[in-house]
Amino acid sequence: MQRTTMDLWVGFFVMAGIGALLLLALKIGNLGTYSAADSYTLVGSFENIGGLKVRAPIKSAGVVVGRVTDIQLNTETFDAAVTMNIDSRYKFPQDTFASILTSGLLGEQYIGLAAGGDEAFLKSGDKIMKTNSALVLEDMIGRFLFNKASEGNDEKK
Amino acid sequence: MVDSIWRLGYASRFFLLTLLKSGTSFRRFDLIIRELYFTGVLSLIIIIVSGLFVGMVLGLQGYETLQRFGAESAVGTMVALSLVRELGPVVAALLFASRAGSAITAEIGLMKATDQLAAMEMMAVDPIARVVAPRFWAGVISMPFLAALFSVVGVFGGYLIAVVLIGVDEGSFWSQMQNAIDFRYDIVNGIIKTCVFGVAVTAIAVFEGYDASPTAEGVSGATTRTVVTSSLVILGLDFVLTSVMFRGMS
Amino acid sequence: MTSETLVEIKGLNFSYGQRSILKGIDMTMLRGKVIAIMGGSGSGKTTLLRLIGGAIRPSSGYVKIAGKIVHELKRDELFKMRRKMSMLFQFGALFTDLSVFDNVAFQMREHTDLSEPMIRDLVLMKLQTVGLRGAHDLMPAQLSGGMARRVALARSIALDPILIMYDEPFTGLDPISLTVIGNLIRRLTDALGMTSIVVTHDVQESLKIVDYIYFVSEGVIAAHGTPAEVRGSVAPFVHQFVHGEEDGPVPFHYPAEPYASDLKLGAGFA
Numbered sequence: 001m002q003r004t005t006m007d008l009w010v011g012f013f014v015m016a017g018i019g020a021l022l023l024l025a026l027k028i029g030n031l032g033t034y035s036a037a038d039s040y041t042l043v044g045s046f047e048n049i050g051g052l053k054v055r056a057p058i059k060s061a062g063v064v065v066g067r068v069t070d071i072q073l074n075t076e077t078f079d080a081a082v083t084m085n086i087d088s089r090y091k092f093p094q095d096t097f098a099s100i101l102t103s104g105l106l107g108e109q110y111i112g113l114a115a116g117g118d119e120a121f122l123k124s125g126d127k128i129m130k131t132n133s134a135l136v137l138e139d140m141i142g143r144f145l146f147n148k149a150s151e152g153n154d155e156k157k
Numbered sequence: 158m159v160d161s162i163w164r165l166g167y168a169s170r171f172f173l174l175t176l177l178k179s180g181t182s183f184r185r186f187d188l189i190i191r192e193l194y195f196t197g198v199l200s201l202i203i204i205i206v207s208g209l210f211v212g213m214v215l216g217l218q219g220y221e222t223l224q225r226f227g228a229e230s231a232v233g234t235m236v237a238l239s240l241v242r243e244l245g246p247v248v249a250a251l252l253f254a255s256r257a258g259s260a261i262t263a264e265i266g267l268m269k270a271t272d273q274l275a276a277m278e279m280m281a282v283d284p285i286a287r288v289v290a291p292r293f294w295a296g297v298i299s300m301p302f303l304a305a306l307f308s309v310v311g312v313f314g315g316y317l318i319a320v321v322l323i324g325v326d327e328g329s330f331w332s333q334m335q336n337a338i339d340f341r342y343d344i345v346n347g348i349i350k351t352c353v354f355g356v357a358v359t360a361i362a363v364f365e366g367y368d369a370s371p372t373a374e375g376v377s378g379a380t381t382r383t384v385v386t387s388s389l390v391i392l393g394l395d396f397v398l399t400s401v402m403f404r405g406m407s
Numbered sequence: 408m409t410s411e412t413l414v415e416i417k418g419l420n421f422s423y424g425q426r427s428i429l430k431g432i433d434m435t436m437l438r439g440k441v442i443a444i445m446g447g448s449g450s451g452k453t454t455l456l457r458l459i460g461g462a463i464r465p466s467s468g469y470v471k472i473a474g475k476i477v478h479e480l481k482r483d484e485l486f487k488m489r490r491k492m493s494m495l496f497q498f499g500a501l502f503t504d505l506s507v508f509d510n511v512a513f514q515m516r517e518h519t520d521l522s523e524p525m526i527r528d529l530v531l532m533k534l535q536t537v538g539l540r541g542a543h544d545l546m547p548a549q550l551s552g553g554m555a556r557r558v559a560l561a562r563s564i565a566l567d568p569i570l571i572m573y574d575e576p577f578t579g580l581d582p583i584s585l586t587v588i589g590n591l592i593r594r595l596t597d598a599l600g601m602t603s604i605v606v607t608h609d610v611q612e613s614l615k616i617v618d619y620i621y622f623v624s625e626g627v628i629a630a631h632g633t634p635a636e637v638r639g640s641v642a643p644f645v646h647q648f649v650h651g652e653e654d655g656p657v658p659f660h661y662p663a664e665p666y667a668s669d670l671k672l673g674a675g676f677a
Contacts, residue, residue, distance in 0.1 A: 264504075267503070268502075268503070271498065271500055271503070272496040272497070272498070272500035273500050273501070273502055273503070275462070275496065275500065276494065276496055276500040276502075277502075278462065279460055279462070279489055279492075279493060279494040280489065280490075280493065280513070280514050280517070281486040281487070281489040281490045281517075281518065282513075282514070282517050282518075283486075287517070
């Protein structure tokens with residue numbers, strides 16, 4: 001078995017293929033910026049999650065710190081139980097506030113974390129106590145109309 | 158009708174036999190290396206050139222559409238997402254079927270037509286183990302590499318058009334892309350698709366070659382059938398896989 | 408050479424669906440002999456070779472090689488037997504993607520654990536026998552028809568078989584190559600003590616080199632004998648075949664209606 005030019009070409013081909021796969025993973029995909037390996041889980045329950053989906057980003061001060069990994073309906077409280085995977089580089093105080101926000105007027109929904117002042121940090125598996133539901137457009141319009149109507153009543157008096 | 162069911166059954170049995178007799182190919186990897194050269198290396202040019210042009214077209218069209226909404230910085234996302242999820246696996250597989258698949262069919266068909274397979278059989282060497290299996294595995298190995306190259310070159314083509322030529326901001330081009338593309342969902346699913354296509358195309362190619370009638374017309378007919386059947390199978394499988402993988406995703 | 412029987416064929420029948428190809432063939436082939444099987448095109452000669460090689464199963468009867476019935480062997484036993492026999496295909500059937508050297512080395516590499524230098528020596532020896540040692544790094548596409556046939560011959564004796572079958576070895580060769588191949592078959596058979604079965608319709612060349620001849624026509628053995636017997640034969644079929652006459656027991660015309668009635672030459676047109 002002697003080495004041939006064919007072997008060289010095949011070697012080159014395999015290198016290029018593996019290189020392309022790595023580029024896909026690191027440069028084009030988000031494997032370089034966020035990996036699931038070193039992360040911890042938090043759970044939050046929301047009255048209404050609106051259009052939040054699995055894989056939605058979790059941001060704090062605009063920085064992506066993790067992703068939503070699971071959404072379930074808690075059939076006892078009829079709340080949505082949202083599981084979040086947070087990068088373990090970021091620690092949050094126990095009185096952190098989680099709210100479902102929308103990026104832009106029509107953009108995707110994400111979870112915003114606003115840190116509180118507690119000395120103790122949330123640990124993996126902990127539940128975020130303070131949550132704020134998604135704003136649902138129909139509710140907002142309904143509330144707005146209701147307010148307008150009651151204002152009108154006030155003026156008549 | 159009965160005839161095509163018969164043929165399908167025969168093809169399945171042939172596929173299983175190929176898998177069962179693959180041991181030799183892995184014990185003697187030089188057989189696969191040789192075929193990797195013919196299926197992989199010789200497909201590089203067509204894959205890279207097509208990838209570049211597809212990416213460039215995506216960049217142009219994407220920019221054209223997105224700038225109406227003032228979202229031209231999302232052109233990277235669009236190019237990369239289209240390539241990684243759909244165009245990379247599908248177009249690379251279609252090109253692979255017409256470049257390497259047809260070559261495999263023609264080669265095996267000619268070996269049959271010129272009695273080389275019968276000669277091998279008479280020398281107590283199993284042609285499925287010695288000829289079919291190495292070609293099959295080389296195709297299965299090449300396909301993901303080729304599709305990944307196609308996507309990477311395509312993204313680079315999009316980058317050339319959007320960033321270098323039109324002047325979209327480079328930073329937002331890459332960062333929006335990386336934000337939008339998830340490794341596990343988009344890239345891994347794309348690679349899974351590619352592997353499925355690779356198995357399908359090469360299985361069809363080796364079967365058509367082995368089953369070709371041993372005449373010049375038989376071989377050319379089999380080569381055509383390889384390209385047509387694999388193209389249909391690729392597109393059909395793509396629909397099935399996409400609906401399973403990306404259902405309920407954002 | 409001992410004259411024990413190597414191949415014995417008894418009552419061999421074979422049919423493709425309804426069509427009967429071979430009907431009750433009996434043959435006996437001795438070790439160390441060159442045996443020719445002759446017959447017109449489509450008389451079932453090649454089918455006979457495929458039956459001897461175990462590529463197809465007979466409808467009834469059997470082929471026995473060295474005491475073993477071929478179609479009763481299991482696949483691995485058959486493969487074991489095939490290592491001791493080889494077959495030269497009509498146009499050589501060289502592996503087009505391998506060089507001449509690798510073609511001859513093919514079986515050694517597949518079936519033996521010989522070291523690469525040893526294989527090199529053996530391959531060059533085999534090529535020397537057929538006079539093509541100098542062509543060992545050519546590709547099959549670069550060879551002429553006669554050379555390809557000789558390389559195929561070198562490849563078929565690679566593992567010193569006891570039985571070689573030649574399917575139309577003389578087809579499409581110029582007179583020089585034809586004599587070369589014919590003499591090679593004879594010399595190799597004598598030198599290696601093997602048995603050669605030559606399927607051919609080239610009468611003159613085979614009469615020079617073979618020990619025994621079977622004539623097959625329409626699936627039965629029409630005549631058999633040594634070359635001397637065949638030359639002197641007065642049997643109509645053998646006479647027609649040996650002298651290449653146009654008409655005889657093998658008719659010139661394909662069976663048809665009477666000529667006159669086909670051309671509508673009849674009373675009505677007068």
